Amino acid sequence: MFKKILVANRGEIALRVMRTCRELNIETVAVFSEADRTAPHVLFADEAYYLGPAPSNESYLRHDKILEIALQSHAEAIHPGYGFLSENTEFARRVAEAGMVFIGPPASAIKTMGDKTMARQAMLQTDVPVVPGTEEPIDNVEEALAVAKTIGFPVLIKAAGGGGGKGMRIVNNTQTFIDAVGKAQRESKSAFGDSRVYIEKYLEEPHHIEFQILADEHGNIIHLNERECSIQRRYQKVIEESPSPFIDQDLRDRMGKAAVETARKCDYVGAGTVEFLVDKHKNFYFLEMNTRLQVEHPVTEMVTGIDLVAEQIRVASGLPLEIKQEDVKIYGHAIECRIYAEDAAQDFTPSTGKIVMLQIPDGAGTRFDGAIRQDMEITPYYDPMLGKLICWAKDREGALNRSERALREFYIGGIETTIQFCRAVIRHPVFRQGPYDTHFYTQFQKALHADITRATEDVLVVAGATLYQHKEQLKHISESGKSDRKGRSNWVRAQMGREQS
């Protein structure tokens, strides 16, 4: 096993990885940008090294700097987290050349699966069904339009080089197609340095279902069942759960087999995810494979009891998998809510500022994977995700109720967050009933946003009266320079007076 690992990432995933490292008695090396000198991952690590200015391409994306630090600190392996360099073939290759271990699949598997078009071509040689669409990435708009007309609208435009919904567009007709390709190309260029896109058939009422894979160097490949990821906005996942309320055991077995076949096709090693679209008739299609740890991996951890980061590290150090397919069981149900620093009321615009008040939910079956702290500044440089709330219970109803309880308990003051948006989804009758498809958000958008601000008359009176008192107190402070009545309760005194009388 490794003695020291450099984590080439920041935020919640850096902390997540380091927690497991410490539990495995492995020393941790953090890297940080100028904006992150006091970020939680820096405080947590055993060692921390300065990378460069805040922008990612001057810090967290700098291969040379990270390799230099890894060598200087005598790290034996590098864990890339997700995003940044996690699916970068060139970086994976350079890590290996420098005599260290890249905790992820072989560069060849990243290359095959990271490029969506190459992945499609590879999958066409297997039994796993794929969604109809372009087989080559397209740079030419007219050519793209021809393909779109062949497979028929609606179609999906996707960036060839990336993931996470960036550069993705759904197009319903010829008129808007050319404009949409342009936008997708610009975004893709800006995010991944690659303007090529590809076009595929847009399935109706689709479910986004993914399977967690674990593979070792000794040819053992297992899957840890599915995650349901159909709740998305702006093509980004918001809430995930496992097991899926849409999948039955027969479909689970068939899709799991397809996921393992996919991993085997690209000689996969490590933790990975095979994403599928499933239509309403329960036909499933290979969508893509993510050759890294996913944001939503904790839901799988909660229902299987397996620490995926620990398994990644074990496998990367050459050890065989300890778990066999038949040992993988589903215990209960887990739901993850992603908490973003975004204003849901303003079309999810990112929100920056200082966290002036923080209360993280806790208690039975409640896990928060985050990297936030009271008085911390949320900067505009990186992904606006603050963390993930994962709730486990013995069944789906319990997990829903626990999520609702925990979201109600969750308080982040000073910036806008998606806490209330997640709460609205969790208590929406269609979500509660399940199954739901990827159209859930667009379909119920209005009701969800109305639910967020719904208030009874009593709540309005409380809002108004508290605002009155707050302003009165501020007035008194500025008038007299004296302290406010913080911590003193009029009413307790009133009651006490009554009791004494």
Next chain:
Amino acid sequence: MFKKILVANRGEIALRVMRTCRELNIETVAVFSEADRTAPHVLFADEAYYLGPAPSNESYLRHDKILEIALQSHAEAIHPGYGFLSENTEFARRVAEAGMVFIGPPASAIKTMGDKTMARQAMLQTDVPVVPGTEEPIDNVEEALAVAKTIGFPVLIKAAGGGGGKGMRIVNNTQTFIDAVGKAQRESKSAFGDSRVYIEKYLEEPHHIEFQILADEHGNIIHLNERECSIQRRYQKVIEESPSPFIDQDLRDRMGKAAVETARKCDYVGAGTVEFLVDKHKNFYFLEMNTRLQVEHPVTEMVTGIDLVAEQIRVASGLPLEIKQEDVKIYGHAIECRIYAEDAAQDFTPSTGKIVMLQIPDGAGTRFDGAIRQDMEITPYYDPMLGKLICWAKDREGALNRSERALREFYIGGIETTIQFCRAVIRHPVFRQGPYDTHFYTQFQKALHADITRATEDVLVVAGATLYQHKEQLKHISESGKSDRKGRSNWVRAQMGREQS
């Protein structure tokens, strides 16, 4: 099921109970003393009522006030938590008389088991072995001494009316016996209003093992396996775990059967705990039965997946148990560390003051049941326990490593806590190896306390240099009235300068 429950408690257990209530869609009513107007349980509850001044006997112990509030708020049931009124027969009776449900066993079972001497007498009629000792509570010191001489020193003096180590004394010889009885009587009188004590044989190398019981009104009684509670200081539990590293499956089955027999003997209903002492030859003796939820109940929840508070509420509302004995499985391993506001270096003297900085550990398998908040004042009126850290993993080694990781991450500034003491226990080789007995603390006290303050030369340099900088900054603030250099890093600037040159 109930629509509204009053929780007649405060602190972490009030919050714990209310969390489950909310998950079951039951409204919650909090009660609070003058010191607790802004305590976490008041903020969490749907309703909150003022009880009286800070001292418990003027607030949380006032039957009349609590009953009045329960009726006024239309609560259908009262959950007493642990401590306070949880084992008070009179209160349980009055709740029932007022037409509400006391969430706990029938008054008769509390009466039988709450009085340790009555409990012993009841158990002597069963097959369950009991520790040799007095059968009647004793108020007379000479009589007590006679008994002690008969069974032979060392003997244990215990309060007849209470639990939790209060009023407990171990005595090795005749000389110190009379003084010890006096002290035990005074403490017992002050804590439980009952000065009677009893004497029992003190077992050598004993293990303190308890079994969790669940029973319904329909005659179903099951046990949820054991908790190992041998790590104690001042006769109070500090760290508990499940399963016990000392118990094998055969002993577990036999003790579980005895625990169920105990519960049946007193017609038990609800959640309860049967405590045993087990000697080094694996002989076990009935010690007492706690007719309430225990502080350490979460370790059982984490390894069985069962929410004990939810089961208590279900059973209290008349529903039969959903779980059968054969459905109870042990998943992995859980360890609880109790975090007290106490100064371990000063013989665990309670510590009061303001929590100026708070960082609660989180992540996979990490649960904190607490009731604390940054900027909150810890008052001297109540039990100094701030909360409990419970870590789960697939095996004991994993749970130990996770506990150590989480304790390292845990930071409470402004008051003294037992975080570092727990960390010293968790990493002690004898504890790590397990099994250990109740003498663990006395035996390794010195090594544990030395471990807490052990520091390398580097750490001392860091301590000194930070203190230097802190004092320099304070000096600059007071000299110039300007702000300090908070949030700015000299070194980052230095590195940046280098990079630009």
Next chain:
Amino acid sequence: MKYEINTIDQAIQIEILPDKEKIMIQQGKNKLMFDAVRVQPEMYSVLMNNRSFVVGVCSMGKNRVTVNGTPISLQLLDAVHLHLRELGWESMQETKAGLIETQIPGLITQIFHQVGDMVNEGEPLFLMEAMKMENEIKAPLTGRISKISVKEGQTVDKGTNIMEIG
């Protein structure tokens, strides 16, 4: 003193009777015992007739609070304002609905219009790149663009005035 609590779709009249010992609220026929204690600089614990609420006063100056997490934008009109309104004066400050400001720092990558253009509500106005995403900012109302304050390629801070409609 009498107040009116106004939100987008509701208006509630209350009378606040502050006292040295307590605050009483008269709402229609209901008398409410109100107790708000500050637990953090921007957070209150409120008990109103024994019902418990956690109220966040997130943004100082802005008329926005959260009650048990629910965000509420409101205006609190006092007796003076209410009296002015009775006399036919509109006391509520008119908000500049057509003023487009940035919510976060970013880079203006493309502007689709010129001063004088008519735009419909929901029509794209400009593209802004922030946090690695291209954001399309849409017109909040129908009207004529009266002012554009930035250029393509310009980096802007939070709160920058980008353009005005009407």
Next chain:
Amino acid sequence: MKYEINTIDQAIQIEILPDKEKIMIQQGKNKLMFDAVRVQPEMYSVLMNNRSFVVGVCSMGKNRVTVNGTPISLQLLDAVHLHLRELGWESMQETKAGLIETQIPGLITQIFHQVGDMVNEGEPLFLMEAMKMENEIKAPLTGRISKISVKEGQTVDKGTNIMEIG
């Protein structure tokens, strides 16, 4: 400037070289690059030669810090004090070891001695009830009781002087 870091059982000499750009520490032959940034009023993030520490400066004024949780009581002696010591002066302030103060508020239930009594280290001095527990306070050193400042049955605040030995 030269400093000595003193704990109960160790003494370390360092030289702190503050600069506008950074702090360098010379410890024996080692040069250490030191960077402490305040993240909360009583908490610092420290990087020393790239090793990361979280340092709590818990009690203002007291010479006590925590490093990654480990509590450390220390004295920082500057050049002036070190020079005085070289000259044979003892610069370290003598602590009043025999002064017994309460750590928490409570009720004094029993006092076992009178002024003038000799007590041995570890011998019980008095009983105090606090947080529902009876606490037996023992003598921290052997000596004669010179002063008793409280009576049985008296309620005392935190930090009250109870008695003095020697």
